[in-house]
Amino acid sequence: MSASRVAAWLAVPARWYLGWLFVSACVHKIAEPASFALDIATYDILPLGLVNLTAITLPWVELAAGVMLLTGARVRPAAVLVSGMMAVFLGALLVALARGLDMSCGCFASQGASEDPISWLTVVRDSVWMGLSGFVFGCDRGLAGVDAWLERRGWHA
């Protein structure tokens, strides 16, 4: 089996993992938009006028990207979405850490700073996830995915 074939197969669990991650991350945010809005506001990066809009829409983009990765539908656009979101999250984290804020990450369920504090470990974790999304983007060949299944039946471009 060639290296690219191995990488393509490795990309399958990688996208499942990222998909599960993003779906699980968005559940609480969709259920409790007010809590998520407070998390966003705590970063003190966005102007007030964009806080609620971001809190409303971002979790649904996470959900879409997560479902696409889990099902293998349009994996590369999903990986682009995940990479873009991770880049934004990393930027926000770095700003918060540079300011010395002692606060919750807000990455999953809203928690207090003592339960889910931001730290350089959070930065490393998010960087790994971003790298993983790049790997999925570069190596996924549609194995075990909806796209490949549809294509085999001639339903897909």
Added chain:
Amino acid sequence: MGRAVVEAVVVAAVAGGLALLVNGVRPDGLPLVAADPYETLVPCPEPGGPVEGVAADDPVLDDPRTFLLDARTPDEFAAWHCPGAVNVPYDWLDPLPEATLEELARSVAASRARTVVVYGDGGRPDSGEHLGREISGRGIHNVHFVVGGAGALQGGAR
């Protein structure tokens, strides 16, 4: 790459539109723009390092390898202090000047103490606990503070 980005933008737009639609119909939906600023009081990071409280009758206070520090004012120190204690008055505005820290570090090292125990006024906040955090966060290890401060030490335990 270009096509993937375009598709990603389309997906984000559709997901965002769906989100706005759902938000519009759900009873607890957010207003698109917050009317008032969010109250985002973020506590300042706790200064200093780890410090552990010990009771006024803890045997560590009688251990000859314990370095005792009194964080109270010089007047309070003159009125009463634990035998062998060194007075390092805790100033809330300038907790531990560099020169004081250096002198203290030298004294602790010279004493070959294994433990540093600080006691203060025992108030809330306690100057002893805060001085302990300061020195613990600036290179002096194994620092404890007496819970209740000088009052607890004088209250019969010692």
